[in-house]
Amino acid sequence: MQMQIMANRKNGDSQTSSGKFSFRHIQFGLIIAVGGFLVFMVGARPELFLLDRSPVVGFIQIAVMLVGLAFICIGGYLSLVGLWKGNQLSIAAELGVRLISTGYVIAVFCGLADIFGLGSHPTPEFIPYFGEWQARGVQIAEGFIAIGMLMMLPYSRNPLFRTQKPSVKSADKN
Secondary structure (H helix, E strand, O other): OHHHHHHHHHOOOOEOOOOOEHHHHHHHHHHHHHHHHHHHHHHHOHHHHOOOOOOOOOHHHHHHHHHHHHHHHHHHHHHHHHHOOOOOOOHHHHHHHHHHHHHHHHHHHHHOHHHHOOOOOOOOOOOOOOOHHHHHHHHHHHHHHHHHHHHHOOHHHOHHHOOOOOOHHHHHHO
């Protein structure tokens, strides 16, 4: 059994040591991310789905948008972990996971600032809605999430990012 797994790895098969196919892992993550994008779009632009009932972006739309963003983050994480094919994540990839989580927390607090009493339209006096500063905060948080996902890519497996071993001639000169 062990010899067969090692032979499959040499032939470029996508089977990991635990017996799971990383292709399925990536596919499942992408399905979750695309579904999350659709939910995000229902929250952000409900008029595209003929669901717009208010001229402002209210609490329900913000909540739906944040749930969609959560599914995008989870699906992206699962897909990117699948690219590592069971290998241990690098330090940059581990930092990327934390950056994705931090970005999502920032998005939640920016999006729901009025509900938490931190925004410019607190709940007792005003109807909370998604303002300009909240939108900027969520956009910055989405930037953190995107940078975190870029950090999770397995660059060490890409031939462009591999370091070359020093040749015997250059070692003799030193």
